[in-house]
Amino acid sequence: MDRERPVRRLLTTGALLLLLLGAAADTVSLPIRDARWLPSERLFQGLSTQPRECLRPAADEAERQAIAVGRAAFSAPLLLGGQAARAGLSCASCHKSGRGNPDFSFPGLSAEPGTADVTSSVMSSHRGDGTHNPKPIPDLADPPRLAAHDRKSRALERFIRGLIVEEFDGREPTPAVLQGLAEYVRAVDPKACRSGGLEPVRLEAMLTDARAAVAAAIPALHQGDRATAVFLVGAARSQLGRVDERFSLPGLEPSRELIRRSDSQLAAIAAAIRVGSPVASDQIEAWQHGWAELKRGLKRQEKRSLFSPRVLRRQLAS
Numbered sequence: 001m002d003r004e005r006p007v008r009r010l011l012t013t014g015a016l017l018l019l020l021l022g023a024a025a026d027t028v029s030l031p032i033r034d035a036r037w038l039p040s041e042r043l044f045q046g047l048s049t050q051p052r053e054c055l056r057p058a059a060d061e062a063e064r065q066a067i068a069v070g071r072a073a074f075s076a077p078l079l080l081g082g083q084a085a086r087a088g089l090s091c092a093s094c095h096k097s098g099r100g101n102p103d104f105s106f107p108g109l110s111a112e113p114g115t116a117d118v119t120s121s122v123m124s125s126h127r128g129d130g131t132h133n134p135k136p137i138p139d140l141a142d143p144p145r146l147a148a149h150d151r152k153s154r155a156l157e158r159f160i161r162g163l164i165v166e167e168f169d170g171r172e173p174t175p176a177v178l179q180g181l182a183e184y185v186r187a188v189d190p191k192a193c194r195s196g197g198l199e200p201v202r203l204e205a206m207l208t209d210a211r212a213a214v215a216a217a218i219p220a221l222h223q224g225d226r227a228t229a230v231f232l233v234g235a236a237r238s239q240l241g242r243v244d245e246r247f248s249l250p251g252l253e254p255s256r257e258l259i260r261r262s263d264s265q266l267a268a269i270a271a272a273i274r275v276g277s278p279v280a281s282d283q284i285e286a287w288q289h290g291w292a293e294l295k296r297g298l299k300r301q302e303k304r305s306l307f308s309p310r311v312l313r314r315q316l317a318s
């Protein structure tokens with residue numbers, strides 16, 4: 001990914017590790033990655049709830065597909081590169097459910113919680129400006145400050161590409177992923193906000209997101225856009241990874257085994273797509289069939305997992 005910059009990478013990896021180790025001291029008993037950028041007094045709230053998404057419906061099938069691609073990419077750490085990817089950050093780490101994150105607190109990036117410096121050299125070998133100037137993370141459902149939402153100018157696409165490639169050292173996104181992200185951001189609409197600010201973080205919703213990422217890969221595959229399809233299968237795998245974290249407790253091995261099997265099917269699908277194998281479509285169909293069974297299996301142990309607020313609270317107290 002950032003092969004050309006080995007020295008820089010070594011230095012910043014070391015620096016980031018130190019930062020993370022410092023931060024991890026009081027969160028070490030929690031296997032959940034999102035805990036790394038939450039101050040300890042906000043862990044329970046930040047891990048058990050999320051803002052409601054404000055997504056307006058698509059006007060047509062093409063827009064629906066673009067939003068689905070963008071929505072999956074938005075929470076995939078593999079979209080970003082370098083330090084961000086290694087730490088597991090995605091767009092959604094800062095813009096939870098396409099909104100904001102008033103608790104976001106990342107050593108070296110944030111000042112007070114809810115702020116981030118997106119021109120920090122911790123994350124970027126391109127744009128690091130050497131100064132620490134964290135800004136409040138905007139709620140994307142607030143009326144956009146960027147005039148960029150206008151489709152014709154493609155300014156939003158340029159802005160997002162700059163974030164990925166320059167701020168976060170990511171690889172060049174495929175055209176479909178970039179367009180998808182812009183359409184997703186455009187579809188986050190204050191008028192689509194339902195009442196009630198927060199909703200619980202749910203197993204079922206995370207599994208549905210994994211399924212939606214895989215479903216979005218099918219049209220990409222049919223259009224011969226293998227790079228986007230592989231990316232989306234990867235996005236589904238990172239969603240399963242987020243589910244797996246919540247089952248990382250003693251006694252929940254049967255659930256983790258189900259996740260592991262589902263994940264290795266996805267790995268095989270990605271490999272098949274990569275080499276252009278015609279069996280990829282059948283493998284996707286088989287995975288989709290297995291999805292309901294995966295969900296049933298995990299539901300059996302959900303109450304004992306870190307999806308349960310009671311278990312989460314107990315774990316935090318220990």
Ligand code: HEC
Pocket residue numbers: 074079089090091092093094095109115116117118135136137138140143144145146160163164181185
């Ligand atoms: C480390 C936290 C962080 C991550 C990760 C992040 N953002 Fe942001 N985002 C911010 C901050 C902070 C701002 C405000 C920057 C400013 O005011 O100059 C912002 C601004 C934006 C805006 C402009 C909103 C407006 O109305 O001005 C959009 C759109 C956006 N981000 C989308 C994304 C997308 C898409 C990704 C993933 C590729 C992403 N962000 C990843 C923190 C983040």
